Amino acid sequence: MKKIVIAGAFAGLGLLVACQPAAQRAEAPKAEKKKLSAEEKFKIALFKNQDKWQKACSNPTQLVPEGIDIDTFKKEMLATVKYPEGGVMGDWKKGEKLFGDPRKQGKSLRGNCYACHCGDPTVIACGNIGPSLRGYAKRGKDPKETYIRIYNSWAQNPCSVMPRLGYHGVLKPQEIADIVAFLHDPSSPINK
Amino acid sequence: MRKKIIFASAIAGGVVLTAAVAQQLPDQYKQLLELGMHPGYAYLDEGEDYFHNLKGPNGKTCASCHGQDASKLVGAYAHMPRYYKDIGKVADIDIRMLSCMTKYMGFPKSKDFIKKYTKKYRVPLATYVASKSNGMKIDVKLDDPQEKELYKYGEKLWWTRSGARDFSCGICHTVLSDKRIRQQALPNPVRDKLYKHWPTYRYSNDKMWTMEDRVRSCFKAFLLYVNKWDKKKDWIKKPPPYSKEVVAIELYMKHKGNGAIINVPGFIR
Numbered sequence: 431m432k433k434i435v436i437a438g439a440f441a442g443l444g445l446l447v448a449c450q451p452a453a454q455r456a457e458a459p460k461a462e463k464k465k466l467s468a469e470e471k472f473k474i475a476l477f478k479n480q481d482k483w484q485k486a487c488s489n490p491t492q493l494v495p496e497g498i499d500i501d502t503f504k505k506e507m508l509a510t511v512k513y514p515e516g517g518v519m520g521d522w523k524k525g526e527k528l529f530g531d532p533r534k535q536g537k538s539l540r541g542n543c544y545a546c547h548c549g550d551p552t553v554i555a556c557g558n559i560g561p562s563l564r565g566y567a568k569r570g571k572d573p574k575e576t577y578i579r580i581y582n583s584w585a586q587n588p589c590s591v592m593p594r595l596g597y598h599g600v601l602k603p604q605e606i607a608d609i610v611a612f613l614h615d616p617s618s619p620i621n622k
Numbered sequence: 623m624r625k626k627i628i629f630a631s632a633i634a635g636g637v638v639l640t641a642a643v644a645q646q647l648p649d650q651y652k653q654l655l656e657l658g659m660h661p662g663y664a665y666l667d668e669g670e671d672y673f674h675n676l677k678g679p680n681g682k683t684c685a686s687c688h689g690q691d692a693s694k695l696v697g698a699y700a701h702m703p704r705y706y707k708d709i710g711k712v713a714d715i716d717i718r719m720l721s722c723m724t725k726y727m728g729f730p731k732s733k734d735f736i737k738k739y740t741k742k743y744r745v746p747l748a749t750y751v752a753s754k755s756n757g758m759k760i761d762v763k764l765d766d767p768q769e770k771e772l773y774k775y776g777e778k779l780w781w782t783r784s785g786a787r788d789f790s791c792g793i794c795h796t797v798l799s800d801k802r803i804r805q806q807a808l809p810n811p812v813r814d815k816l817y818k819h820w821p822t823y824r825y826s827n828d829k830m831w832t833m834e835d836r837v838r839s840c841f842k843a844f845l846l847y848v849n850k851w852d853k854k855k856d857w858i859k860k861p862p863p864y865s866k867e868v869v870a871i872e873l874y875m876k877h878k879g880n881g882a883i884i885n886v887p888g889f890i891r
Contacts, residue, residue: 469861476846477784484784492783492793
């Protein structure tokens, strides 16, 4: 009985070894195409991936687009916004973690909103680059506008400092909806 | 209850704000500096040791060409990065020292040696050589056409907005300078001529950094990506060391720092 098992194991190994080169051969050409040196990768990322709108903002004023009319700029950016199926108001408890987990001093690897904005009053390690968001729901803003601002801030404010989080895919539409809920829900800590 | 928390956080926030604005050092570092114990001097001494005792395969040390007291290197750092005829390109201090070692001291141009140089010899030696120009003014001249070209490239790079966060060097260090990202104040290296205290000791990660490290790490924060934004797959962590882009930005910042008095090693957060 044992012999059979051992023989079977050997046969299995043999099969695996025999199959491997074929599998490698099939994958090899793809791998060769994808292998880029660090320098090439860096240049592609810095210049080739730079989109038309980033190029327009790459002037010494930094905050005013050059070569594209502001209205066209906004329209083109607005056309890139995709909405989630369940509406722009998601679950604020999920949004809180994406915005910055208060249990980890507001740290978040995804949204990282506290780097620039203040929000939950218990999180004091917040930046002053963007406006404070405390009591955001009382400002009477349309949640859809908030959603657009997070998804693609350049649709409202061309060449803004705020990253286009949804446009680049850093946050998914549903995740942005959760953050919108965190900002607009009257029971979330940001509005208390 | 809520009000109390807000009040407490306002006070704490105020304390944090003043601390950030005044750029206060933590107490233990203050005491160290008062005693004259700058942690960067350890790197400086290490660099001096390499300068005298690190022998290349053909028996030369740095000291055998540049003088036992490094007198021939006085003021050299003030003009860097600049064009060097013998290596045929614009070099910053890191590249200049590497090509000295491979060209004149006989070290191989292999990957292994470059790795060893980057990790072991580069920072201490750069600190030692840069400290020889202490008290002198930064004076980058841009005489050579290659220098001028690279300076223009550096200026273009400074304003280039790219990557998954739409950042450029200028967004943080020109437009948003003096604001805080979390509690950390953003410096303005061009306006304030901050190149004067580089290479510098960073107490936030307990390491000496040359400008090469600083620029490469800043590029990491651009969150550049190759295909589509994917932090695990396509995120470029850092540009390769000694690349043209890094030198270009160094040249731009240092030329803008002309006239500032060099004081190395620096001490920053």
